[in-house]
Amino acid sequence: MRPLSVVVRTGCDLFAWFLIVFGASIIIHGDVTPGGGFQGGAVAATFITLLLVAYGGKKVFSWVRMGIFNGMLLFGLMAFFLLGLMGFPNAFLYNFLAIPHEVVQATGHGVIPPSGTIALMDIAVGIEVAGALSIIVLSMFRGIRLFREGPMEEESGHDR
Amino acid sequence: MIGNAPFFVVGVLFLMGLVGIFMSKNLIKIAIAVSILGSAVNIFLVALGYRAGGTIPVHFLAGEGTTMVLPTPQAMTLTAIVIALATTALLLSLIMLVWRHYGTLDVDEIRRLRG
Amino acid sequence: MNWNEHLPALLLIIPLFGAFLAPVCSMGGKLARNILLVAATFLTLLVAFLLWRSVLASGIQYYVMGGESFRLALPSGMALPVRIILEVDAFSAFMVLCGAIASFAGALFSVNYMSRFSGLSRFASLYLLLTTGMLGMMVTGDMFNFFIFIEISSIASFGLIAFWRDKPSAIEASFKYALISQVGSMMILIAAGSLYGKYNALNMAALGSVLTMGTMEKLALVFLVGSLAMKCGTFPMHMWLPDAYAEAPTGVTCLLVAVSQASLYGLMRVCFSIYGVAMGSTFVPWMIIIFGLASMFFGVTMAVVQHEIKRLIGYHSVSQVGYMLLGLGVGMLVLGDPRGMADFGFTAIKGGVFHIFNYTMYKALLFLAAGAVYYATGKRDLNDLGGLARKMPYTTFMFVIAAAAISGLPPFNGFVSKLLIYESSFAVHPSLAVVALVTSVLTLASFVKVFQTAFLGPEKNSLLHVREVPPAMLAGMAVLTVAVLGATLFPSWTLSNLVEPAARALVDQSGYIGAIMGGGM
Numbered sequence: 001m002r003p004l005s006v007v008v009r010t011g012c013d014l015f016a017w018f019l020i021v022f023g024a025s026i027i028i029h030g031d032v033t034p035g036g037g038f039q040g041g042a043v044a045a046t047f048i049t050l051l052l053v054a055y056g057g058k059k060v061f062s063w064v065r066m067g068i069f070n071g072m073l074l075f076g077l078m079a080f081f082l083l084g085l086m087g088f089p090n091a092f093l094y095n096f097l098a099i100p101h102e103v104v105q106a107t108g109h110g111v112i113p114p115s116g117t118i119a120l121m122d123i124a125v126g127i128e129v130a131g132a133l134s135i136i137v138l139s140m141f142r143g144i145r146l147f148r149e150g151p152m153e154e155e156s157g158h159d160r
Numbered sequence: 161m162i163g164n165a166p167f168f169v170v171g172v173l174f175l176m177g178l179v180g181i182f183m184s185k186n187l188i189k190i191a192i193a194v195s196i197l198g199s200a201v202n203i204f205l206v207a208l209g210y211r212a213g214g215t216i217p218v219h220f221l222a223g224e225g226t227t228m229v230l231p232t233p234q235a236m237t238l239t240a241i242v243i244a245l246a247t248t249a250l251l252l253s254l255i256m257l258v259w260r261h262y263g264t265l266d267v268d269e270i271r272r273l274r275g
Numbered sequence: 276m277n278w279n280e281h282l283p284a285l286l287l288i289i290p291l292f293g294a295f296l297a298p299v300c301s302m303g304g305k306l307a308r309n310i311l312l313v314a315a316t317f318l319t320l321l322v323a324f325l326l327w328r329s330v331l332a333s334g335i336q337y338y339v340m341g342g343e344s345f346r347l348a349l350p351s352g353m354a355l356p357v358r359i360i361l362e363v364d365a366f367s368a369f370m371v372l373c374g375a376i377a378s379f380a381g382a383l384f385s386v387n388y389m390s391r392f393s394g395l396s397r398f399a400s401l402y403l404l405l406t407t408g409m410l411g412m413m414v415t416g417d418m419f420n421f422f423i424f425i426e427i428s429s430i431a432s433f434g435l436i437a438f439w440r441d442k443p444s445a446i447e448a449s450f451k452y453a454l455i456s457q458v459g460s461m462m463i464l465i466a467a468g469s470l471y472g473k474y475n476a477l478n479m480a481a482l483g484s485v486l487t488m489g490t491m492e493k494l495a496l497v498f499l500v501g502s503l504a505m506k507c508g509t510f511p512m513h514m515w516l517p518d519a520y521a522e523a524p525t526g527v528t529c530l531l532v533a534v535s536q537a538s539l540y541g542l543m544r545v546c547f548s549i550y551g552v553a554m555g556s557t558f559v560p561w562m563i564i565i566f567g568l569a570s571m572f573f574g575v576t577m578a579v580v581q582h583e584i585k586r587l588i589g590y591h592s593v594s595q596v597g598y599m600l601l602g603l604g605v606g607m608l609v610l611g612d613p614r615g616m617a618d619f620g621f622t623a624i625k626g627g628v629f630h631i632f633n634y635t636m637y638k639a640l641l642f643l644a645a646g647a648v649y650y651a652t653g654k655r656d657l658n659d660l661g662g663l664a665r666k667m668p669y670t671t672f673m674f675v676i677a678a679a680a681i682s683g684l685p686p687f688n689g690f691v692s693k694l695l696i697y698e699s700s701f702a703v704h705p706s707l708a709v710v711a712l713v714t715s716v717l718t719l720a721s722f723v724k725v726f727q728t729a730f731l732g733p734e735k736n737s738l739l740h741v742r743e744v745p746p747a748m749l750a751g752m753a754v755l756t757v758a759v760l761g762a763t764l765f766p767s768w769t770l771s772n773l774v775e776p777a778a779r780a781l782v783d784q785s786g787y788i789g790a791i792m793g794g795g796m
Contacts, residue, residue, distance in 0.1 A: 032218055038242050070298065077295045085288075092284040093341040101219070136249050143256055174465075181454060194457050201461045201468070208472040232477070233468070236419055240464060243426045247457055250433050254450045261443035270447070 003056040012054035019047045027126035031115040037122040041129025048134040057145055066138060069131040076128020083117050083124065093117075166207035173200035187258065187265045191251045198244035202237045209233035282326045283338040283361045283414050286371065287407055289318050290378075294403035301396030309386045312399050316375075316382040319406065323375035327368040331776055335364045335790040337416065356478045356791055362416030364787060365780035369628070369773060370413045370540050373635045376758055377533035378406045383751030384643050385526030387744070388650055392524075398438060405431040405530055412537040416791065418467040419477045421541060425463065425506070428534050429456045436523040436531075448518035455515050459502035466495040466502075480791035483549045483784060492550075496559065499545050506538035508593050509600065510569035517589035525646025526751075528585070529639040532592070536635055539596070543603060543781060551784040552611045560607040567600030568707065571714040579721050582657045584645045587725065588638070591681065594714055595634050601711065602627030602696040605703055610782065619702040624781060626695025629774045633688045633762065637680040640755040644674040647744045647752065648729065657725065662734035666741045669749055671730050673756050678726055680759055682719035688762035688769070 003009060026033075027040030051060050087094025098116030099109055113119045173196055180193025209230035215223060217231040255265065262270055278285075293315030301308040330336055338361040363371075382402065389395060408428025415421050433456075437449035470492070471477050474485055486492065501512075508516035516535075520528050546559070554560075574594030581587040606624035609615030647670045648663065649655050664671045680689040693715060700707035743749075762769045780786070 032221060036238075038238065042245075074295075074298060081292060081295060087341070088281075091339055091341055092281070092288065095341065140249075140253060140256065143253070178458070181458065187450075190454065194454065197458065197461050201464050204465060205468050208468055233471070236464075236468065236471075239419075239423065243423075243430070243460075246430050247426075247433075247453065250430060251450070251453055254433075254437060254446055254453065257437070257440060257446045258443070258450065261446065 003059065004054055008054050012050055016047055016050055019050065020044050023047075023126070023130065027122055028119075030122040030126075031113060031119050037125030038129050040122075041126040042133060044126070044130035045133035045137065049137050052137065052141055057141055061138075061142075064138075066135065069134045069138070072127050072131030073135065076124045076126075076131065079124035080121055080128070083121055087117070163212075166203060170200050170204040170207070173197075173203065176200075185267055187255045187267065190267075191248065191255060194251065195244065195248055198240065198247075202240055202244075205233045205237045205240065279325075279329050280336075280338070282322060282329060283336065283363050284340070286319065286322050286326060286410055286414065287361075289322060290315055290403045290406040290410065294400045294407065297399040297403065298396050301399065305395075308396060308399055312382045312402065313379075313386065315403055316379040316406065319410070320375040320379045323368075323371045323410075326363060327372050330363055330365055330368040331772075335362065335780075335786065337362045337790060356476070356481050359420050360416045360478060360791060361414045362480065362787070362791060363414050364790075365776040366543075366628070366778075367413050367540070369777035370536065370631070371410055373536065373632050374406075374409050374413060374533040376754065377635055377639045378409070378530055380639060380643065380751045380754045381526040381529035383754065384529065384646065384748050385524070386747045388526055388646060388748060389524060392438070398435070401431045401434050401438075402527070402530070404428075405435060405527075405534065409530070409534045409537045413540055416479050417477050418470065418479060418482065421479075422460065422463050422467055425538070425541075426460055428537070429453075429460065432519075432523075432527075432531060432534065435527045436519050438524055438527070439522065442522065444518075445522035448515070448522040452515045452519045455505065455512070459505045462498045462502040466498040469495055478791065479544065479549055480788045483551060484788045484792050486550065486553050488550075488553050488555050496545070496550060496554075500542065500559065500563070503538050503542040503545070504563075504566060504600075507535050507542070507596050507600075508570075509566045509596060510573055510593070511566075513570065513574070513593045516593055517586045520589040520592065520642070521583065521585040525585075525642055525649070528642045528646070529751075532638050532642065533635055535592075535596070536631055539599060539631065546607055547610070547781050548784050548787045554607075554610070557608055560604050560610075563600050563604035563607065564703075564707065567597040567604055568710050569597070570594060570600065571597030572710060575714050575717045575721070579717060579724075583655050584648065584657060584725065584729070585642065585655060587657075587721065588641050588645060591641075591718060591721070592638060594718065595630075595638065595681070597714070598693065598696060598711065599627050599630050599634065601700055601707065602630060605696075605699050605707075606782070608703065616782070619699040621778065621782070622695050623699035625770070625774055625778045626692050626699060628778045628781065629688075629770065630692040630696065632773065633680065633692050633759075636755050636758045636762070637677045637689065640673060640677040640752060640759065641681065643748075643752045643755065644670055644677065647748055650748070651741050651744055652738055657728045659735070659737070660729040661732045662730075662738070663741065664730040665734070666738075667743050669743060670752070673752050674730065675726065676756055676759060678722040680763070682722055683715045684719070686763060686766075688759060688766065691766050691770070 023040045023042075023044030025040075026035035026043060027037060030036030030040065048060070048064070084093040087096050090096070095116045095118065097112055097120070098118075099114040101114070104114045177193050177197030177200060180196065181190055184190045184193060209232065211227050211229050214227045214229040217228040258270065259265055264270065293311060297308065297311060300311045326336075340359040340361065385398075385402070389398060392398070405428050408424045408431060411424035412421060412428065415424060433449050433453045436452060437446050439445040467477070470482060473491060474482060476482055476485070505512040520531060523531060546554070546563075571594045574590050574592070574597060578587050578590035578594065581590060602623045606620045606627065609618075609620035612620075647667070648660065651667060651670075652660065652663070654660060676687075680687040683689045683693040693711070697708045697711055700711060
């Protein structure tokens with residue numbers, strides 16, 4: 001795919017990083033506003049989609065490697081799971097960091113919001129979904145490009 | 161009667177989705193019809209939870225209102241949206257692989273080529 | 276920390292953690308990934324066995340995800356269960372054991388079978404996710420959570436059926452299955468949502484305690500029965516089953532057999548524990564019996580004319596599901612009638628439940644044997660095979676055991692469960708037993724044909740290079756053979772310890788509800 005015109009590329013330059021900031025804001029305020037992990041992660045994944053559409057595949061693949069997104073995916077999954085396992089003497093996924101409403105009104109809370117592990121799990125899921133959806137979009141794009149240019153060398157279903 | 165309008169919309173969308181799956185000739189139209197079916201069920205779940213005159217279901221942000229809309233159907237809808245997304249991604253990838261093998265996306269052509 | 280009370284959650288955590296770890300482990304090479312796959316499924320089998328022992332010893336076990344207590348007292352004085360609750364009774368523990376054995380056998384088999392494919396770290400992830408989804412379907416006590424686990428296992432199976440990416444027929448089979456499965460899942464979600472809208476409860480026990488039959492509940496029951504029966508492969512909606520089972524890699528097919536049984540578990544849970552005696556008329560049990568008869572008959576008649584091994588076994592799958600629906604439908608028919616229950620109803624339910632165990636074991640073994648034949652010879656069509664008994668003795672022996680069990684030959688376990696079903700359905704109407712017997716005879720004929728064509732007879736020139744399959748594949752088949760032979764040699768132990776507590780827990784709706792709602796609601 002070739003890059004689109006200068007107008008599209010300038011628009012992309014102006015808005016691309018804003019998408020990530022917006023996505024992060026949706027993720028972090030997930031326990032009190034509409035939004036949360038999945039929605040914010042999907043918005044953050046549109047960063048890669050916008051870059052693909054505006055700049056074309058060759059340039060984008062020279063800028064990023066798939067390993068970054070795989071790493072984000074694994075980090076999010078492991079963080080979610082470990083937060084669940086840490087509740088263990090009570091139950092799986094027990095909210096051990098939650099602070100009741102009366103205590104918050106009396107003394108305030110620290111860095112971790114009163115909803116406890118829900119906020120941390122939101123952040124883990126947000127990072128994971130951003131990585132996963134970016135991998136989906138990049139793989140589907142790579143599939144189209146390989147179809148046009150010939151048979152796939154390193155991927156094969158069965159007969160090798 | 162006017163309060164039941166969302167449920168009529170759900171019925172119409174569900175039928176449109178089903179008719180689309182059975183009568184479309186192009187594979188991508190079938191995938192879009194599956195997505196419409198998912199949207200119909202999501203609207204149904206959100207409309208279930210609405211209470212007339214209700215405010216958002218967060219205790220310390222609600223303001224003056226006394227009734228709140230139910231939050232459980234909203235959680236159910238979000239989960240259903242995520243699942244529909246994963247299924248759509250898989251369906252589209254399968255359609256891409258079918259195009260690579262057969263060169264066409266027409267349902268009748270594929271049935272003929274398969275032999 | 277008491278391990279016993281955390282067993283239901285551990286059952287789901289272990290395969291899920293294995294699925295998340297698979298990309299990390301496959302960076303360590305092929306050996307690390309194979310060890311992860313086999314170890315995760317073996318640990319799941321161990322936990323399933325301990326859970327079964329614990330449920331038999333101490334009654335229904337429940338587990339609250341994410342909290343300590345689950346009773347929420349509303350101002351009106353009613354107590355509702357909140358949070359997601361896993362409820363394991365004897366029937367769930369029985370099905371979990373079947374599913375865990377099938378998953379372990381398939382994982383052992385796939386270690387060697389998949390060696391020619393690329394992209395195997397994703398295969399390990401998807402396989403363990405499918406195991407998690409199946410086990411979750413069997414232990415959950417919440418309607419919406421049940422929908423979630425159905426979707427997890429469906430999405431994992433879409434990817435796994437299409438894993439053979441170079442064959443267009445595999446991709447088509449997966450696409451067709453995906454469409455039908457999505458429509459069915461959306462119908463389940465509509466039914467669950469409408470039940471929630473009326474009763475404000477998603478928990479199965481809470482729904483069971485307050486359900487009264489009306490038009491909306493009848494519609495919801497039709498949606499649930501229709502869509503869950505589609506996922507088992509019942510007659511009018513079975514079109515996807517032979518294609519999907521034939522085109523998937525064989526270890527996956529072994530697990531897909533157990534996944535269809537999980538949908539059958541869901542169907543029984545809805546009909547017996549949520550609706551139960553409130554079902555009123557006998558329309559739904561008779562529909563299930565008629566579905567069962569149609570599946571039996573049409574499945575086996577279409578199987579007799581097939582000449583590709585895995586499609587043939589897939590059509591036999593459709594007919595065996597008919598047996599289970601017949602047995603459980605006859606039991607449902609007399610659910611509210613204590614005298615009928617004592618006469619033939621309980622025998623029918625015992626036959627149906629025992630047939631679930633037998634079917635999972637011998638059908639998975641048949642698929643694995645067919646897969647071993649394909650791995651060794653490279654051919655699937657019966658016209659190209661012949662004289663394999665001399666070259667592959669172990670595979671032949673295990674295929675004979677499985678074929679005799681499925682045809683209902685005495686003294687194998689298939690005969691015992693089919694006899695229970697014949698006896699009880701004869702008491703309802705003689706023609707039901709006649710159809711079942713005819714199906715059994717046709718099954719025997721079909722498998723005699725397969726065995727004689729593929730294994731006996733003179734050797735073909737194109738098959739001179741065939742050798743026995745590698746030991747890991749034989750080990751996978753041996754696990755299932757041990758289960759089949761165990762049920763064959765100890766039938767009374769199996770019936771009284773494995774089947775009877777499960778059948779009793781299935782018909783005991785008030786016990787299921789009382790464990791969560793505290794009795795006396």
